[in-house]
Amino acid sequence: MDTSTDHSPGEVMSDSSAVPDGGAAGLSRRDRLRIATIEEIKAAARELLLPPPGGGDLSLRAVAREIGMTPSAIYRYFESRQDLIEALARDALESAGAALRTADEADTHASAFSRAVALASAYRRWCLDHQAEFALVFRDGQRADTLRLDTVAFYSVPLQILLEELRAERVRIPAHTDVVPTVRADVLELAAGLAPEGVEPATIVYLISVWAAVHGFVCLELFGHVPSILDDPEDAFERHVRLVLRSVLEYA
Template identity: 35%
Template sequence: MTTTARARVRAELTEEIKAIARRHVAEQGASSLSLRAVTRELGMVSSAVYRYFASRDELLTALIVDAYNTVAAAAEAADATKRRSDTRGRWIATAHAVRDWAKANPEEYALIYGSPVPGYQAPADTIDPALRVSLVPLRIIVDGVANGAITTDERIETTRTVRDDLAQLRSLAAPGVPDSVLSRGLLVWTQVMGAISYELFGHLHNVVHDDDAFFDLQVRQAGRYLLRGAANPSRPARAARGGAATPVMAVPSTRGRGARAAP
């Protein structure tokens, strides 16, 4: 209403600067983003951009915030395609959505989940959007525990400090989720992000060739673990129920036989 013409054109120009910068980042990476190149493309002179962003880092921060929000939106949308009670389906869909976004926007992914570009400071503006992404898997876990899809019989040992951390996280975003499941959830989530980073940053080159199918396998395997936890040690590979701990060294050793095909 009371938006003056100047304010409107300012908002538009700010958005335009971000759009061009985003394209440059997507094309050549964040480290080689040049303010001068952006303003050149806008027909402006380099000093003019400082009316809109105080520094190059501030522009990058704006891009980071946008990136967090778009990947969060993608995750939320994928999550919403499944029935709320379909814990496994929601998990798989969310993980794939994040990876798909990452593969479509690798430089933006690197911008937010790779090494921090400037020094080490994470500006306060970025923590809320960053949190928004993590809330998706957390909600899935909350629902999964509530409807029984996630088993809660696992027991963990840890320090008082970690239990406090988990309690705080529970009170903020994961009501009803016991420590063991909360820790398991963080575990599988960091696994998803680690797998995406490993793939995108080339650490699986020449090892995995069918990236799509491999990620799908990993996400399903991790999902199974998320829902059920680790197998009980007192019921080991042996068929025995009578206790029977794992028979260490009872399996024929395959050491020293060199490379050999396996099942």
């Protein structure tokens, strides 16, 4: 006998964000139940993102089964599997950004170089601890358009941290640097939108290339290439980051 329920009643609509702007204060009981159900759905979906035998079957029907909900009821919260996946990806990007901010705020008296190394290490640690979410966000380039604003918001975190160091003159871009390769016009336009007053868009693109060197090593590690050739990936990563940071930036 099917003992699953439809949890709480609600109109059929997509709901990718659990808590609206302004927080939960003043929400009705119905809204609080809806938020709790959305979080329960996403938690079950994250488990199903994991490789088999623990996961691997991320369908709305499978998620509904995990939480004891009828398959039809889950559509009151997410219109489709893609809608749920995008909600998980947005959560992952927010979580990664929060981890970077926490790392940067951990020791504000450290040197700019040490803080940059700590920032990169925090990113690697988040990625290792959230491998399924990492793959969800970064492995499929076709998802980039639907998550464009969320992805920009995430990349803005390390960029803004590095820009603060540049503006405080604790970090400099070497004068002889060939700052940017040829990039698409829309990318340069995006960089212009991120650049604070007085900072050239080309500087943003340069910093993105710095971050790409960090991200690239993490990708190699998570997809199994680094562990197959190095005994100590963590030490190798830190050496790589230090080499990159000393090669592309100057420190006061």
